[in-house]
Amino acid sequence: MNKKRILTGIRPTGALHLGHYAGALENWVRLQDEYECFFLIADYQVSDYADDIDTVRQAVFEIATDWLAVGLDPERSHFVIESLVPEHAELTIWLSWYVGLGRLQRNPTLKAEMDELESRSKDAVPVAFFTYPVMQVANILMPKANLVPTGEDQSPHVEMTREVARRFNRLFGEVFPEPDGLVGRVPRLVGVDGQAKMSKSLNNAIYLKDDAEIVTQKVMRMYTDPTRIHATDPGHIEGNPVFMYHDAFNPDKAEVQDLKERYVVGKVGDVEVKQKLALALNALMEPIRERRARYEAQPALVREALASGSGYAKRVAEQTMSEVRAALRLNYLG
Numbered sequence: 001m002n003k004k005r006i007l008t009g010i011r012p013t014g015a016l017h018l019g020h021y022a023g024a025l026e027n028w029v030r031l032q033d034e035y036e037c038f039f040l041i042a043d044y045q046v047s048d049y050a051d052d053i054d055t056v057r058q059a060v061f062e063i064a065t066d067w068l069a070v071g072l073d074p075e076r077s078h079f080v081i082e083s084l085v086p087e088h089a090e091l092t093i094w095l096s097w098y099v100g101l102g103r104l105q106r107n108p109t110l111k112a113e114m115d116e117l118e119s120r121s122k123d124a125v126p127v128a129f130f131t132y133p134v135m136q137v138a139n140i141l142m143p144k145a146n147l148v149p150t151g152e153d154q155s156p157h158v159e160m161t162r163e164v165a166r167r168f169n170r171l172f173g174e175v176f177p178e179p180d181g182l183v184g185r186v187p188r189l190v191g192v193d194g195q196a197k198m199s200k201s202l203n204n205a206i207y208l209k210d211d212a213e214i215v216t217q218k219v220m221r222m223y224t225d226p227t228r229i230h231a232t233d234p235g236h237i238e239g240n241p242v243f244m245y246h247d248a249f250n251p252d253k254a255e256v257q258d259l260k261e262r263y264v265v266g267k268v269g270d271v272e273v274k275q276k277l278a279l280a281l282n283a284l285m286e287p288i289r290e291r292r293a294r295y296e297a298q299p300a301l302v303r304e305a306l307a308s309g310s311g312y313a314k315r316v317a318e319q320t321m322s323e324v325r326a327a328l329r330l331n332y333l334g
């Protein structure tokens, strides 16, 4: 078996939502046959780790359960807890010599996160903020991944990984392939409140674990065309989150087209448009819920997926690190 490899991951900060699904998870599920996949839970990279260890611990299992629920398959793919493979830390130290601080500070994703911290206090930015993107590079290079499917926000990190791989190979000999990025069908999903991004911290997410009733409630309260007061007013589709979700998740394209045509001329109310969206979302989510229920009833299976995946990843990491050490000529004592 000589399949190309995928490594991708997520920080354990909470349950997964539809933004994760359309931006990344869908691709992960689809690519499991074609690639050998490493799905990483990046616990070294949680910025408020000390504040809430219980949340992180809970999120590790919540995410693994979400993964199983959407159809990631531990028989084919490896579920990895980052800190159970401490080789990631060692590789990060070596690679951190080959990432310029200026280069890092121009990384837009990092910049946004840092601005947010600095708005609280200058001293609030820990050194790990500069090393975590390097660790993400180490995560990707460790299994010599060829492809990194993520949401749009992670693309700058993948680009950096390519640069570091090139630089390392030039200095020390060919060790790492240069990975490609792959962004999902919906690179950035708007929140139910109309904000640019669905996110836990913005409190505007529909979670994969939400039951049908909650999903319907969230949809019925969704932000829509603010200029429309009566169902007979002509509505706007452009920039309307309800229609963005229809486009993203309703497989019945004829229904969506019909709703749009009636909406712009004031011949359909928001209620009907939202009801149809709730139905489409719940149809998509029902099989996910069924699989989740099965795994929630057998937590030992979740644990087992994490244990076997992390064990396998550790062996792969040991192999890569022996090549890295040879390339760096760390064999001082023969």
Ligand code: TRP
Pocket: 007, 008, 009, 010, 011, 040, 042, 045, 135, 136, 139, 140, 148, 150, 154
């Ligand atoms: N930084 C990613 C996030 O915030 C998580 C992550 C860690 C990751 N290591 C990775 C993603 C390696 C892709 C590849 O979600």
